[in-house]
Amino acid sequence: MKKNIQYLKKYFDALIFDFDGTLMNTMPAHNQAWIETLLKYKVEISEKELQSLAGIPNLKTAELLCTKYNINLDPESISNLKSIRAEELLIHAEPYYEVEEVVRSSVSHFKLAIVSGSQKHLISPLLQKYNLENLFEVVITCEDTIRGKPHPDPFLLGAKKLSVDPEKCLVFEDGQLGIEAALKAKMKTLFVKDGHILWN
Numbered sequence: 001m002k003k004n005i006q007y008l009k010k011y012f013d014a015l016i017f018d019f020d021g022t023l024m025n026t027m028p029a030h031n032q033a034w035i036e037t038l039l040k041y042k043v044e045i046s047e048k049e050l051q052s053l054a055g056i057p058n059l060k061t062a063e064l065l066c067t068k069y070n071i072n073l074d075p076e077s078i079s080n081l082k083s084i085r086a087e088e089l090l091i092h093a094e095p096y097y098e099v100e101e102v103v104r105s106s107v108s109h110f111k112l113a114i115v116s117g118s119q120k121h122l123i124s125p126l127l128q129k130y131n132l133e134n135l136f137e138v139v140i141t142c143e144d145t146i147r148g149k150p151h152p153d154p155f156l157l158g159a160k161k162l163s164v165d166p167e168k169c170l171v172f173e174d175g176q177l178g179i180e181a182a183l184k185a186k187m188k189t190l191f192v193k194d195g196h197i198l199w200n
Helices: 002-008 027-039 046-050 058-069 075-092 097-106 120-129 153-162 178-184
Strands: 014-017 112-114 138-140 169-173 188-193 196-197
Touching: 002 097, 014 097, 014 153, 027 046, 027 058, 027 075, 058 075, 075 120, 097 188, 097 196, 112 153, 138 153, 153 169, 153 178, 169 178, 178 188
Parallel strands: 014 112, 014 169, 112 138, 169 188
Antiparallel strands: 188 196
């Protein structure tokens, strides 16, 4: 780990972490919340399809799903129902060890931020639970920008709040849309798969 940190210090001033599926193993809870919510409207959705929507804010996801499955209900209502169920399920979520280790090892060497498509009220309790909240100078959520991932806006806002050039930021992401957003922001990326960082 020290070797990786020393190498990254040559090129970057800030590390930015996606939250769901990257820092924290929350995707099973979010997926289950979507599955249960949509079943109320006779819609069956697979985890594979939900994974393709990873990183998109709840409301936008609800809009896309309502259109695709012809659900005649306000997307905001579906988004709220999903959020309530997710909050109940997220109690059991834990950090990914490898990513958490990078965060704790990096805090004295880099500025750290979270850039997530999730909501602040779902993120904050887990950061507090695992004593991570004080390690991040900035936490950007879907409430902070009009456009979320795959647009670069959330990452650009994170860099601005950190006072770091976007090209000096390295992003850890598990979602393709998040990777796309970071690249549009002129940031470098590392892919995180099932909690493991693909360093090469």
